[in-house]
Amino acid sequence: MEVSLLGIPVIAGYGVIPIREYWDKDVVSLAINAVQNLVKSTGLKDFDAIYVGNMLSKYYEEQASISVHLADELGLEDVYALDVECGDASGAYAVLEAIKDVLSGESKIVLAGGVEKSTDELPHRLYRGISLSEDIFLVDYIGLTNLVNHAIALKMYIRRYNVDKADITYLSVLDHKNASKARHAYFRFPIKLDTALNSPPVADPLTLFDISPNIDGAAFLLITTDDIAKEYNLNYVKVLGYGYSVNRTRFYERFDPTTLTAAKRASQQAFKRAGINTSELDFIEIHDSTTIAGVLALESIGVHGSGTAAKYIRSGVHRLDGELPINTFGGLKARGNPLGATGAYAIAEGVMQILGEAGGNQVKDAKIGLIHSMNGFDLSSIVFILGGD
């Protein structure tokens, strides 16, 4: 990270709500509840800007401009309020907008995160929703939905690298194990590999337990500089590096559909800025919207060679007590995937680890973590590397 005259960007607070079905609350209320938790723990309630990542509120709830309503509910006046969308990476992109806002000198203390409310929807709209980042003409005319892309990639991967699907699906078992101890996770119970493998087919060869649940949630971060965080006596983690990129949107036009090219470029940028390499990471949060996506993410980030990640996951090196823990609160599969909020949860989880506030999910001596968030099947990816002070 280049040193800015304005200080180093830091994350100096977080607020999350348990990921659940909230039938009694609208999308703005969920955001407020997460921010209330942030306000409670930081003592700060005035913000220069609010960035809200959201994917589908206009489609599901028919509510736009969540950030403006949030500003109103918080009683703020001279505030900058903006909604941002980059599929199920929206929450993570909101955080990068906040960092740039601080680095530009425009804002000093920024609230950024994500919120999503899906569970009021009937299944046909719920599942169509997750395909809205894809080229909607391909979805409608060819049936190339988001999950179909994942399924094709899974087939290709199994065939190319001669991998047993059980090794890939095992990521779901690991996620559930980690989530079982996490208060804010949705699926707080372990599962058996057989259960996952024998779960109902969704898009062959993906079965239900290969797929993360669309669910409700909200997570917010407080972005500022190290100087200001010290001034307010806030614990913080440093943003050591970040990166982002896009991939070809049409899955079949990609040079190698089993490489997440955007994730690869994004992580390379992030490592370069942070001046570190994979061996220095203490934990990783990957975007496993499906088990195959998680496996490919680990390879694209450079942690494992092509075709090998699944076997490493099964071997145990990525367990909470392993060499390099991943998805420490259960990842998208078990913590839950509240779309536009997902990336913000992953960042909040990274902050909890580094601040030693991860409770039963604490990774021992967690000092440096990588957070990966992606839009659909790597339409775009964003990577943060966070580190302790």
Added chain:
Amino acid sequence: MEVSLLGIPVIAGYGVIPIREYWDKDVVSLAINAVQNLVKSTGLKDFDAIYVGNMLSKYYEEQASISVHLADELGLEDVYALDVECGDASGAYAVLEAIKDVLSGESKIVLAGGVEKSTDELPHRLYRGISLSEDIFLVDYIGLTNLVNHAIALKMYIRRYNVDKADITYLSVLDHKNASKARHAYFRFPIKLDTALNSPPVADPLTLFDISPNIDGAAFLLITTDDIAKEYNLNYVKVLGYGYSVNRTRFYERFDPTTLTAAKRASQQAFKRAGINTSELDFIEIHDSTTIAGVLALESIGVHGSGTAAKYIRSGVHRLDGELPINTFGGLKARGNPLGATGAYAIAEGVMQILGEAGGNQVKDAKIGLIHSMNGFDLSSIVFILGGD
């Protein structure tokens, strides 16, 4: 404007498409067409970041992540792509995000603008769309739609200041006159005041000709610094100042519903940053989503005192050949209101004026212009002050 070490933010190019009904094109295609015009005139086709302002693509077209698809169509790889939403001010907010991206040192050349495609929709969804920035519970349970807020404000204004409605509706006549010469405008014909006054009622006392049309369009700007613009031999206008604010979202909770408080604060900030006052403006583009919104905007910006703007508009001072021209290409009423693209059109029009490229709509000696864009009925407002080099 504080001088940044990275240079002064400038707008060094624009691309717009005529505002029309595009039944044969999707939302991404419209964006591409506007960007192609920008590429043609600037010669630049590589961008570090793309910000797309859009309000309702997820609701109308069921297409998310427009910026990512645009990046793909442009063949870009290591690009930052993000959609932003702040109602019908989205396009203007995209431009401010681009400015902050440049000021943060993260990006050098940024594409920012807006796109909207509405006309495939049936009227009930078309009109519901423009209320999605409002609190959707108030819309559904009380019927407090966006246009109802405008109608109540119009009633209050007429009663409080004893103004003839004809004076307010005259803004529509002025807009249509300006639009009649503008190639990219939608309503390219003049209208008579009587026609406007006798048009069908929509939300009493608003009649059809008090209201801007929801329509299709796309407009993009090239944001960079003065140094880089010079390096590429691009003509540019300087961003002398900007400001933004929010208002209470519930219309009935506002201290004075006939003052656009967000617009007022936003313009005060912008004037302060630019170090100028209203007397130095050569033209203004206001967000007249309805005639009353336009009238109130002129007052809130500080051009006229409360209750007086309508009479000034009728007097002729704001005509293209008047003392202080407004809505030089027809404003939202006659140029058209393609929601998420509207703010980007207004900024592009400001750039055309200052660069002397406004053709039959050219304001004589246009050196400094103010651009106002707002989300709904001043849920939030953003103001730019642009100036010649």
